[in-house]
Amino acid sequence: MxxxxxxxxxxxxxxxxxxxxxxxxxxxxxxxxxxxxxxxxxxxxxxxxxxxxxxxxxxxxxxxxxxxxxxxxxxxxxxxxxxxxxxxxxxxxxxxxxxxxxxxxxxxxxxxxxxxxxxxxxxxxxSVETATRALDLLGVGEGTTLLIDGAAGGVGSVAVQLATARGARVIGTARPESHTFLAGLGAIPVAYGPGLAERVRALGAGPVGLALDVAGAGALEELIALTGGPAAVVTLADFTGPGRGVRLSRGQYGGEPDxxxxxxxxxxxxxxxxxxxxxxxxxxxxxxxxxxxxxxxxxxxxxxxxxxxxxxxxx
Ligand SMILES: NC(=O)c1ccc[n+]([C@@H]2O[C@H](COP(=O)([O-])OP(=O)(O)OC[C@H]3O[C@@H](n4cnc5c(N)ncnc54)[C@H](OP(=O)(O)O)[C@@H]3O)[C@@H](O)[C@H]2O)c1
Incomplete structure (x- = not known):
């Protein structure tokens, strides 16, 4: 071939x-x-x-x-x-x-x-396998408010829709050029980067119960602050997660629940x-x-x- x-x-x-x-x-x-x-x-x-x-x-x-x-x-x-x-x-x-x-x-x-x-x-x-695994680990369901950091990319854009289909309300981060795209998927868009916790609070969308870090771009402390503790956060890409008490979900071939x-x-x-x-x-x-x-x-x-x-x- x-x-x-x-x-x-x-x-x-x-x-x-x-x-x-x-x-x-x-x-x-x-x-x-x-x-x-x-x-x-x-x-x-x-x-x-x-x-x-x-x-x-x-x-x-x-x-x-x-x-x-x-x-x-x-x-x-x-x-x-x-x-x-x-x-x-x-x-x-x-x-x-x-x-x-x-x-x-x-x-x-x-x-x-x-x-x-x-x-x-x-x-x-x-994207579907990973998003499903992460939402399962977090226990995302009806009535949850979930923050996804890195929501417009391959995994994030799928996770937004699968979480919404479970009845969750989703806040998603993306650069401003991608906010219309994100809103079209069903998320409330907010800019990524330093100061995230403040911008999310300013949305007035109520408390964030759970957070999924897709991007691995250094936002874990802000996600912990927003959700109230590391147990409410899962990361897919930040290897400092376990050191902060945040679960790192690593992949479909690793033997963990997939x-x-x-x-x-x-x-x-x-x-x-x-x-x-x-x-x-x-x-x-x-x-x-x-x-x-x-x-x-x-x-x-x-x-x-x-x-x-x-x-x-x-x-
Ligand atoms: N653990 C696992 O099982 C697993 C499985 C699949 C993927 N991953 C990892 O997950 C990560 C994302 O995968 P993907 O397929 O979604 O990648 P992707 O399609 O490249 O998307 C990455 C997204 O992150 C955004 N981003 C860039 N800088 C950011 C920042 N500072 N804060 C927040 N978001 C930011 C990008 O936005 P802009 O382009 O607009 O900057 C882009 O939309 C990768 O590191 C990948 O290796 C892990």
């Missing part, structure tokens, strides 16, 4: 299309003919050689943790899915490599509803017109380097997606 891959660490320019070995599903996995792939911060870190797993990463490496496509091989023990089904989900990058290829093996997935475009579906997996069940729930919400995966730009595989460059350029609203339809060697 052909894949977008890199054979050395570096900037976006190290990405190139080339031949790669076909993956096959193990027990409990499915292989898809990939249509679309989301670009995530972990893809950027792996490519740049900035990930802690740099030394164990086999090169060439195929980036892309999230993908959507059509099942063409089913692993042992998989019930309820067969060849020809349209699905979206995530790969286990550490074991199988990424998804920017003609074929990829998904570790977890859900049926793609007709209401979800291929672009949305390819970008959904990690949010995989969120994919089917998000698909159901999408079918009812209550959920979308915001996609800000779609690039063909031949322009994967531009996709990686765009993924780190603000204002980041939702996801960047790579469409594999026109890849050399593809159908």
């Amino acid at each position: 052909f894949a977008v891959q890199f054979d050395r660490f570096g900037g976006p320019e190290v990405l190139a299309i080339g031949p790669a070995a076909d993956p096959h599903p193990g027990p409990g996995e499915v292989r898809i003919n990939v249509r679309t792939v989301g670009v995530s911060p972990v893809d950027i870190a792996l490519r740049a050689g900035a990930s802690p797993s740099r030394d164990s990463l086999a090169l060439p490496h195929i980036p892309g943790v999230d993908a959507a496509g059509v099942i063409d091989e089913v692993g042992a023990g998989v019930d309820g899915f067969s060849a020809g089904d349209e699905v979206f989900g995530s790969v286990d990058v550490a074991r199988l490599g990424g998804a920017s290829a003609q074929f990829a093996v998904l570790a977890f997935w859900a049926a793609k509803p007709a209401s979800m475009s291929w672009e949305e579906a390819g970008a959904a997996g990690t 949010g995989r069940h969120g994919l089917a729930a998000a698909a159901a919400l999408s079918s009812r017109g209550r959920f979308r995966v915001p996609v800000r730009e779609v690039f063909p595989a031949a322009r994967a380097a531009e996709a990686h460059a765009a993924a780190i350029r603000g204002p980041r609203q939702g996801k960047i997606v790579i469409d594999l339809a026109g890849m050399p060697g593809g159908d």
